[in-house]
Amino acid sequence: MAPYLQPRVEDDLRSLLDEHALLHQLVDGLGSPLNLVLPDRLVRNVAAFRAVHRKHHLGGGVWFAHKANRSHALVRALAATDAGIDVASLGELQHALAAGFAPERIMATGPKSPEFLWLAARTGAVVNADSTVELADLAGIVAAHGLPPVRVLARLSGFASTGTNVLTRTSRFGIAAGDLTGLWETLEKHAGQLDFLGVAYHLDTVGLPEKAIALEGCLHAMDEAHQRGLRPRAVDVGGGFGVNYLADARQWEAWTSELTGAVLGRRPPITWNEHGYGLRNEGGTVRGALSVYPAHRSVAGPDYLDRLLSTPSAVHRRPLGTLLLDSLYDLHTEPGRALLDQCGATALRVEEVRGDLVRLAGNGGDVALEQHGVLMDPILVPRTRTEQAVDPSGFFLLGNLCLEADLLTRRKVFLPQPPRPGDLLVFVNTAGYLMDFSAGDALMQPTARTVAVSRGGGGWRWRLDEQYWPVTGREGTA
Ligand SMILES: Cc1ncc(COP(=O)(O)O)c(C=O)c1O
Missing domain, CATH: 2.40.37.10 (Lyase, Ornithine Decarboxylase; Chain A, domain 1)
Structure with a gap:
């Protein structure tokens, strides 16, 4: 075959x-x-994510990560739904506004120039901040221009696992979840300019255990904020729900073992110049790791979100979705790839x-x-x-x-x-x-x-x- x-x-x-x-x-x-x-399929995909919110009785929003596609039609079709949009540049923010998104349905993420921050603040978009410096800069813009308080999320990273030994990667984005004192101080100092909505993460991984640790870490941060007298009300779990690209899991398994055979020289090459996609032959043994997207995924998109929310908390032993609901927190997501399936x-x-x-x-x-x-x-x-x-x-x-x-x-x-x-x-x-x-x-x-x-x-x-x-x-x- x-x-x-x-x-x-x-x-x-x-x-x-x-x-x-x-x-x-x-x-x-x-x-x-x-x-x-x-565009019509995108509208259906939004509805499938919404259905997961309903299943877990959670409010909040589905924010399409614009970076995944530049099409006008897709963004305009989305503007006609109840979805939000996550914009990661000044250009994407302008595009979303021009496509018909009201600013309250726009969230600014990623690295932000002063112009991007200003337009987000001026229009009243949510700002998902990467650092306390960014929060302070934003507060400065709000104060200098006499703007109303801006709704902000604080992106966290570097979550520690409790009990289970799950490897978490270093991220260039986000405030270190291990010490949030600086975050609370910044939010308290600029309470007149920043309306603290809650905390967020986005992990560039398909690994569910890592995401469950991050969500648990966010819930912990929310508790800490409440103990300090802050009143956050939402957790944003980012994107990364993934897509299943292949029709047949067996073909994926067969191809990866054929690649291994080819790397070991046990069959003719199946790649250009015997490229190994991360695998190499060291004295007859395969070394390295396959560095490709898992093209066949049995759980992806809205099902992946459902699985995450159904995962029991390592500390409380209850599903993470139930913990969100118990605290009446909204759940926000930022799917890019999965909404475009x-x-x-x-x-x-x-x-x-x-x-x-x-x-x-x-x-x-x-x-x-x-x-x-x-x-x-x-x-x-x-x-x-x-x-x-x-x-x-x-x-x-x-x-x-x-x-x-x-x-x-x-x-x-x-x-x-x-x-x-x-x-x-x-x-x-x-x-x-x-x-x-x-x-x-x-x-x-x-x-x-x-x-x-x-x-x-x-x-x-x-x-x-x-x-x-x-x-x-x-x-x-x-
Ligand atoms: C902050 C943020 N949110 C959401 C996404 C969308 O991720 P995905 O397309 O994997 O759902 C990205 C992707 O880089 C991101 O950086």
Whole structure:
């Protein structure tokens, strides 16, 4: 069996991919690469996160981490829901405001310039602060400009595990959870400028035990704040709920063991230049760690949040969600990738086929699988033919940059039939980080146009991303 990694493709995205003529027309007209986004699916994903809140009887908000995608259509569609948005730059804040988000549904996170802090404070967005210095700077801006108090969350990091021995990583963000005296003093000193909503974390990991420790640490910090006379009322557990990219767990297991076999020289290479994705052969033994995203995940997205809230506290032995509820705390989340599950795809035209080398009209920045460590097969959309599948062959997918390193994936990709020039390869589920986070104009190659597609009039309708607004009632709208 060829080492396929077939992508998980659900309902709407699946039926869109069956529209071969439409896909070819779009790429012919708008160029390759081409991003497709599905705003309606994003709206459904928000509802699935909300359902987890309801299940645990928790208030609070779902704040989409904007950084995961720049599309106007996605942000505008989101503005029409009850979701919030987490913006991590001045540009993202301006984009959210222009898309229709009222400031109370906007949260500013990440590194902040004075201009970003000022606009957040001026408009009344929530500021999720990384340090006490940032809180003091913000208070200074509020005082200097005579602004009303700004709602703030304090991001914490460096949580200590109680009992269980779970490794926690060092983070460049956040206030050390081990000593919060400086935080309480800053909040007390600037009580007239800062309305302290609560504490937050965001951990760049898929590990549930680490997140449970962080949530428990936040609950502890909330207790401490209340003992000091502060009145915080919310805990923000950040993002990182993840996506399951693959249809079949067995393919993932098989591929990782084939890779191990290839690294050990027990089978022919399945990667470019015998790349090991973090694994290496030391005298016949595999060393290192596989440094890729776990492409098949049995629990991801809203289910992962549910699992976190159902995890018992190491100290109190009761589910973390119940502890939040007992204290009447709101729960906030900042999902990026998970909210974009099944919300997009990227199509590239095949330019040339030379043996097992397939060159595409697009590059590794346009579909950033390698940068984000996501491994999955594209879907072949032939231009004309419908011949039967032949024995699957493996191909390396080369990009359009004049650069040795420009491969869309260093993994050999197996396709049910050989591609030909003019065919399309469509990478699915690229909306979260993979389609525009890393795209650039190196060598003056074109970056992808984006089209928003939605169902309508018995088929699919598309609009240029910038033309999409979530309104109905006139020709050409949803
Ligand atoms: C502060 C913050 N919140 C949320 C996210 C979104 O994470 P994810 O897309 O994994 O859900 C990120 C990602 O970097 C982040 O830095």
